[in-house]
Amino acid sequence: MIYKAQKGRDIYGAPVGIIVMDCAIPYPPGTPGNPSSFGFPVLYEVVRGATMDSLIYTPDSRLAEPFLEAGRRLVAQGVRAVFGNCGFMVLFQERMAAALPVPVFMSSLLQLPLAARGLAPGQSVGIISASAASLTERHMEIALGGAEVAFHITGLENRPAFKAAVHDQSGALDFEAVEAEVVAAARDLIAAHPKIGTLLFECTDLPPYAHAVQQATGLPVFDISTLIGFGAASVMRRRFSGHY
Known part of the structure; x- marks a missing residue:
């Protein structure tokens, strides 16, 4: 097998990308911000400025473009599905799903x-x-x-x-x-x-x-883990084998 580099890519083999808010919350195993929660590689992009205040308490529409940029960076690194790391990111679902060439599940x-x-x-x-x-x-x-x-x-x-x-x-x-x-x-x-x-x-x-x-x-x-499991499975289908 011959492996080829793709222009603009620095990382290979991570099918799932997760967009993370800007906060200081511990992420124990089981949370999507902790990569040990998954049985497959994930990539992360943090949206600086997407704080509890600007994302949850008083949503700031100006965050839409930074979220899109984060999604684009993940897609450029080869992810096949993009997810959000906060349920309130649902506000960006429609715009990001329309703009990105991979499935988007923000909440x-x-x-x-x-x-x-x-x-x-x-x-x-x-x-x-x-x-x-x-x-x-x-x-x-x-x-x-x-x-x-x-x-x-x-x-x-x-x-x-x-x-x-x-x-x-x-x-x-x-x-x-x-x-x-x-x-x-x-x-x-x-x-x-x-x-x-x-x-x-x-x-x-x-x-x-x-x-x-x-x-x-x-x-x-x-919860978000059932969503990521569902969405990730849809873009990581494997060939079945066994006896009949």
Whole structure:
């Protein structure tokens, strides 16, 4: 086999690119910001200036071009799919999908219609967000893409351990304390809305706690890791082998 260099490329063999916000949040295994979370190589691009303030609390439309540039840099290095590392990046989904020549999945919220399709009539999706107050109608409109879905949202912005690690960016994350808070948030949401039939984590910091939440609630859990696994599989198909 002959391997050939491609002009403008510095790295080879990484099919997945992840765009990361500008923050000081620890990324334990299971989060998309930690490459050990995946069974395949990933590349990263950080969008400087995409902070909690400018991306989540008071979204700044001027971030659109830096996000596009980050996506273009990833594509130039050969990635075959681009993902976002924050659910609130859904605001850039439409523009980036239109501009980039590879599939783009900027937010775990894009799974909302799929998650709902697996439910019985009358059931709803429970969404756990880093900041429920910051999820606007526009975020949900883009995520739903015209689908009609019943959902209920709760946030973690007032849970002390999560707030310290993510919102306050203290630089430290108490895993067990945050896990307990996420489980409690899931239980509280289900208690308030007993018809919830599946859970979806908006926040990309939450996949490490999906197992504990599922054990506590018995419900399916969708998050950014299920989205990346799904999207990555679509661009990394392998030939089947075996006996018939």
